[in-house]
Amino acid sequence: MATGTPAAEPLTGLAKVVEQVKKPYFAVFLVLAAVTVFEIQVPGFGAYGIPKTVQVTMLIATAAAKASLVVLYYMHLKYEPLVLRYVPLVPLGLVAILILALVV
Amino acid sequence: MLALAGGVGFAGVITYFPLSFVGVGILIVGLAGWFLQDARGVRFGEITHPTEPGMFSGVSIRKLGMWFFLVSEIFFFSAIIGNSLALRTRAPYWPAPGVDSPLNIPLTAVNTFILIASSFTMVQALKGIEKGDLRHFRLALLATLLLGITFVSIQVFEYNKLFFEEHLTPWMNPFRPDLATFGTTFYMQTGFHGAHVMGGVIGLTYLNVKAWKKDWFTQQSHEGVELVGLYWHFVDVVWIFLFPIVYLI
Numbered sequence: 001m002a003t004g005t006p007a008a009e010p011l012t013g014l015a016k017v018v019e020q021v022k023k024p025y026f027a028v029f030l031v032l033a034a035v036t037v038f039e040i041q042v043p044g045f046g047a048y049g050i051p052k053t054v055q056v057t058m059l060i061a062t063a064a065a066k067a068s069l070v071v072l073y074y075m076h077l078k079y080e081p082l083v084l085r086y087v088p089l090v091p092l093g094l095v096a097i098l099i100l101a102l103v104v
Numbered sequence: 105m106l107a108l109a110g111g112v113g114f115a116g117v118i119t120y121f122p123l124s125f126v127g128v129g130i131l132i133v134g135l136a137g138w139f140l141q142d143a144r145g146v147r148f149g150e151i152t153h154p155t156e157p158g159m160f161s162g163v164s165i166r167k168l169g170m171w172f173f174l175v176s177e178i179f180f181f182s183a184i185i186g187n188s189l190a191l192r193t194r195a196p197y198w199p200a201p202g203v204d205s206p207l208n209i210p211l212t213a214v215n216t217f218i219l220i221a222s223s224f225t226m227v228q229a230l231k232g233i234e235k236g237d238l239r240h241f242r243l244a245l246l247a248t249l250l251l252g253i254t255f256v257s258i259q260v261f262e263y264n265k266l267f268f269e270e271h272l273t274p275w276m277n278p279f280r281p282d283l284a285t286f287g288t289t290f291y292m293q294t295g296f297h298g299a300h301v302m303g304g305v306i307g308l309t310y311l312n313v314k315a316w317k318k319d320w321f322t323q324q325s326h327e328g329v330e331l332v333g334l335y336w337h338f339v340d341v342v343w344i345f346l347f348p349i350v351y352l353i
Contacts, residue, residue, distance in 0.1 A: 025231070029224040033217060036347075040213050043201040043352050059348035066344045074227045075337045076330075084163050087171045088178065095182040102186040103193055 028073045035062050105134030147325070170331045174338050177300075181342050184296055185349060188289035195285045206270035206283070207290070207351050208262060215258045216347050219301075222251035223340040226333045236323035242315050245329075248336070249308040252301060259298050266290075293350055300339050307332040 113127025
């Protein structure tokens, strides 16, 4: 188990709460799971008269929200320097043009 | 080397098939070089110096490289998803989810949970090594690997059922000619994603092996864990979009 460096002291009390608020990994996991449960229900919304266009919009919006959570918190982009945040953001405009050009 | 191997390999598949063996050869040479470096004790987990002063000063050069690689992957998957949507909008028939689609939504939903859970355990592994807690790090890393293997196994099971029982093939099938385009787009999107998950599983296997070596990853030196983690989370992000597009819409 030796690492050559001593293990950090486990956080307790307020320091632990602050750490969990700053990097809410478990909360993000719960949100991702809950939104996925919602997504699975969406194809059945047609039975309640909700049009397909609305269903598709809902699914794209929830997918974008889930992806943002993973990128910001699990991939730590929220904690990276501002310039690094633009690296994956800039191509999204080109991606939107590509998708629209292919589909429309 | 991997990109060159992939490029030549795919060019061979499309144009002159023996050329694809050249791609396989380049892949083997690239991997052999990597393993040789590893056998000689090159440390891939070292902290690298930040980039030189300029636009990206203060950012680790390897992390920056990984992000640029992920940007190229965004374009790769956007092209595949965009083409699939283009084919779909022009197809005369498309099965509706939960009505006449042969795809198993409940099983894939379970697989989606598995991939999300693996992202959570991956970030826990990084948290563990950042705090110098080797037990937490190793357990979380092992859990991530097992979840990744489970995801691939379920996908193989699903492919087996779809191909042999539902007659969903990537090409025109006399049993289900109506599903030709649907099959092509389904296997193209999920297949390339599955190949990426396999790549991630290989990376995670490497990390798991090294995690048990004394002083390989430490609280101060663990960038390799973060880089493989970035790739693994990206694979999760791609699935977050593919699941609704392929299975639910």
